Structure formats: C-alpha cells, structure tokens
Amino acid sequence: MKTIALYNLKGGVGKTATAVNLAYLSALNGYRTLIWDMDPQAAASFYFRIKPKIKGGVKRLVKPKSDLEEHIKGTDFAMLDLLPADFSSRNLDLILEDHKKPTKRIAKLLQPLADEYDLVFIDCAPSISLASENIFRASDILLIPTIPTTLSLRTLKQIYDYFDSENLDINSLMPFFSMVDKRRQMHRMITEQPPKKPGKFLNTQIPYMSEIERMGLERKPACTAPGSRAASVFGSLWHEVIRIVS
Numbered sequence: 290m291k292t293i294a295l296y297n298l299k300g301g302v303g304k305t306a307t308a309v310n311l312a313y314l315s316a317l318n319g320y321r322t323l324i325w326d327m328d329p330q331a332a333a334s335f336y337f338r339i340k341p342k343i344k345g346g347v348k349r350l351v352k353p354k355s356d357l358e359e360h361i362k363g364t365d366f367a368m369l370d371l372l373p374a375d376f377s378s379r380n381l382d383l384i385l386e387d388h389k390k391p392t393k394r395i396a397k398l399l400q401p402l403a404d405e406y407d408l409v410f411i412d413c414a415p416s417i418s419l420a421s422e423n424i425f426r427a428s429d430i431l432l433i434p435t436i437p438t439t440l441s442l443r444t445l446k447q448i449y450d451y452f453d454s455e456n457l458d459i460n461s462l463m464p465f466f467s468m469v470d471k472r473r474q475m476h477r478m479i480t481e482q483p484p485k486k487p488g489k490f491l492n493t494q495i496p497y498m499s500e501i502e503r504m505g506l507e508r509k510p511a512c513t514a515p516g517s518r519a520a521s522v523f524g525s526l527w528h529e530v531i532r533i534v535s
Contacts, residue, residue, distance in 0.1 A: 294428040300415040303467035308412040313510035316369035320407040331374035346377035396427035434467035437479035449487035465491040493526040
C-alpha cells in the first residue's frame with residue numbers, strides 16, 4: 290500500500306480537487322483506493338456525497354486499538370472508498386498530544402489497511418501542525434499543488450525548509466503547478482521557466498478550469514466526463530504519479 294498526501298500551507302490551491310480526481314482515476318485503473326478526508330472543511334466528503342461525520346469524532350478515530358475500517362464508507366464508484374471528515378478534526382493536534390509517539394499515530398492507524406487497499410490519498414488541511422507532521426511521516430509522497438505566483442513559491446520554500454529542519458524526506462515532496470491561467474503574465478513566466486529551487490516540479494500543469502468549479506454543483510470528480518479537458522490533465526498527472534509510486 291502506498292500513501293499519497295495532497296498538501297499545501299495555503300488554502301484554495303486545488304488540493305481537494307486534485308485528491309478527488311486522482312482517487313477516482315486510481316480506482317478506475319483497477320487500484321483498490323481509499324481517500325481520507327482530513328480537512329475539517331470536508332470538501333472531499335461533500336464531493337462524494339458522504340456526510341462528514343465520524344461516530345465519536347476524531348478522538349475516537351485515533352484512540353489506541355481504533356479500527357479505521359468501521360468508519361470507512363463506500364462511494365458511488367467501484368473500488369473507491371472514503372474515510373469522511375469530521376469537524377472535530379480541527380482539534381486533532383490536541384488529541385494527538387495525548388498519545389505515545391504522537392508524530393507516528395496516523396501511520397500506525399493506516400498499517401492494518403495495507404491488505405485492503407493499494408493506494409491511499411489523504412486530503413490535508415492547510416496548516417503545519419502536529420497533525421501535518423503525522424501525515425508527512427505516514428506518506429510515501431506529498432503532492433503540493435502550487436499556483437504560479439511569487440507568494441505561492443515562497444510558501445513552497447517554507448515547506449521545504451520545514452522538512453529540512455525536521456530531518457524529513459525532502460525527496461518525497463513533489464510540487465506541481467495548479468490553477469494555471471496563461472492569460473496572466475506571471476503565470477506564463479513562472480510555468481515556462483520554473484525555478485530549480487527549492488525542488489523540481491512535475492511536468493503536468495493543472496489549468497484553471499470551469500469543470501473543476503462545477504464539481505461543487507455536480508458533486509462528483511470532474512474527470513468522470515470522458516474526453517473532457519479535466520479528464521485529460523488529471524489523467525496526465527495520474528500517469529506521472531503512478532509511475533513514481535510504482
């Protein structure tokens with residue numbers, strides 16, 4: 290089982306849309322897939338039409354001897370399950386502090402699922418916290434959607450600096466450009482000549498698309514429409530990611 294987290298310090302960068310579409314494509318390609326919605330905003334749960342509620346809240350979810358399977362829900366798509374969000378996850382840092390080895394709790398919770406799933410996607414909240422560090426340590430790769438602007442590149446550098454200071458695996462960080470609007474001069478300039486530091490960008494760029502905005506209305510992955518632009522670009526990103534994790 291491989292774990293792929295979608296993460297950024299900034300919100301509104303296309304993190305959830307990417308997690309939802311990649312998880313859908315993973316299942317479509319025959320991988321037993323789980324998406325874990327760890328963002329209290331619960332957008333991924335909303336897209337899959339699943340109530341954002343964990344019985345007993347996140348405190349029960351992460352307690353010793355907890356069984357994640359009892360909280361997992363099926364989606365409308367074959368081979369794709371979801372562990373829904375819960376608003377109580379806003380307090381996850383405080384809850385984790387009460388556990389032994391608090392930075393490794395999420396990884397330990399995922400271990401029993403190794404025989405059930407091939408790929409796990411985690412949709413992360415936009416913060417650096419004890420919960421985030423848990424996700425960093427539990428994930429094989431960290432996909433970082435990055436809008437091609439100066440401030441977004443600055444935020445990306447902060448993530449790399451944090452990994453360096455905490456002796457985390459910088460090679461697991463995989464930024465890619467998202468919400469790209471080639472009508473904007475800065476977007477064109479940055480995507481055409483990506484910075485070599487702090488890290489190499491994936492080849493796929495996700496443009497700003499109306500199909501992604503409509504996900505909130507249709508409540509399903511944008512790339513469910515065959516031949517659509519969303520299916521094409523997320524398909525390209527999926528092929529890059531699966532080559533890496535394989």
